[in-house]
Amino acid sequence: MKIYFPQWQGSGTGTNIESGAKTVLEYVNDSEFISIPLSDLKAGKDGIQQYCINNYDAITEQLSRLKKEIETSNPATIRTIGGDCGLEIVPVSYLNKKYPNLGVIWFDAHADINRPCDSPSCNFHGMPLRTLLGEGEKNMNNLLFSTIQASQIHYIGLRDIDNAEKKRINEGSIYAPKQMNTNELIETLKSKNISHLYLHFDFDCLDPTDYDKTYYKVANGITVKDAEAYILSLRANFTIVGSSALESITNIPSELYPIKNILNLLMSNTSL
Template identity: 30%
Template sequence: MPSTFLIVPQWQGSGSSRAMRLVDGAETISGDLPSSTTARVEVPLEAGDALGSSVLRLSSLTTVAERVREHVTRATDPVIVIGGDCGIEAGAIAPVIAPDVAVVWFDAHPDLNTPESSPSGAFGGMVLRTLLGDGPANLVPAAPLSPERVILAGARAFDAHEEEYLDQTAMAVLGPEQVTAARLLEAVEATGASRVYVHIDLDVLDPAEFESLTAPQPFGVPTRELVAGIRALTERFELAGAGITAFAPANAMDAADDMPTVLRLIAALTSRRST
């Protein structure tokens, strides 16, 4: 099944002082995508207001989420959203939540804080918890995800509240060393899903192999294992959608060095053979 691309150069969900690099990263990826199947969401220029909440820049985040949600809802093919920060997944995943869809969340951070537990107020650290039903009211899906349909893969930087939440749920967790094609297939099959949404925060990768990040975490997933795992998932399961986020090159040289990895991941997401 063909896929379409949606460029979402959002930076407002990031808590990093380097957040504006995410805009450059999204634009760099956009330059290597086919224009005929690539659309764009306009992101507000202003940072946005918290709207009386503890979530930074919530007004802009809400605007972007609504625009992404509208695009994904109208699409007839799976949409691969290109960030920007991983907060863009609030609008991208909500429309495809269904009993037959599992979400594989490749990320160095679990993004399972709530507005009350977040140490930073940055939505990027709350987005998965929001999709599970605990987050800013205007960003929580009408029918939230079930933890049993989520596979957290490659995470290695947990806050205490996130660890407590995981201890209380049946969410499958694969550490970086467990991210293999076989283990990923086994985890998704255990959910009973026939379709899969693949979220990729590029900080899931080992920073020794990929430098263009705002929040690198050591001892990540090797590129070859991530590519092989995604390819296996898309061969076995129908792709419901995907997101690639957190590409933040510091300069043109870093972008050129790391773009081949991004393109390998896009190829893996779109490589399913016709049957």
């Protein structure tokens, strides 16, 4: 199943996230992608905060629609073009239910593991992993197909972490190396008997000198070349059942050229 879901409300105001997702969709040029409509409820500068989550009503309405679509289709694999990172709670929880002990690879500059009450911004795209752990806003639990364990989370490119997130990562012994070692990651996954993976890819995991058309720009990221190599290594050793391409914000197709191989690896017919 291929999904176009340009959710931006999880980022608060979402400057260029929706249009950036559309540009990626057009660049990929794959007619198999289906579009999930977004909510018409007030959001952004006119949005309403509930439970320490900005745009709560709009987010939950459209994620409910996404969940229903996936539930009805019952796909074996899911590829998503988005959109902000908050959308991940639906496809990841679905695939986790379908493939027990799914490994979740989180390519991201940010940990995305805040509780709403700990979040400095109250933006939901910083909360999906905590929600997937079943430790987020309890009123959102009905959006989940299942919950994951801390041992299933593995970060690549992580470098911008809130204090509360550091505490949860340390408490859960979550895989978050300061220096990436592909062989070490593969051995870690195999030691947990993980055979299936979900690849979450927020383009801010990349160093801005390689690709800077991202919602956030965080120095000292991974290179495009290394990202390609990591994905290829993971594909060679595990079955990739889900992947996403998120938070690219350029509206100019030619500016996606530096990441064309990453998009192909994540989204093409040969990537799953």
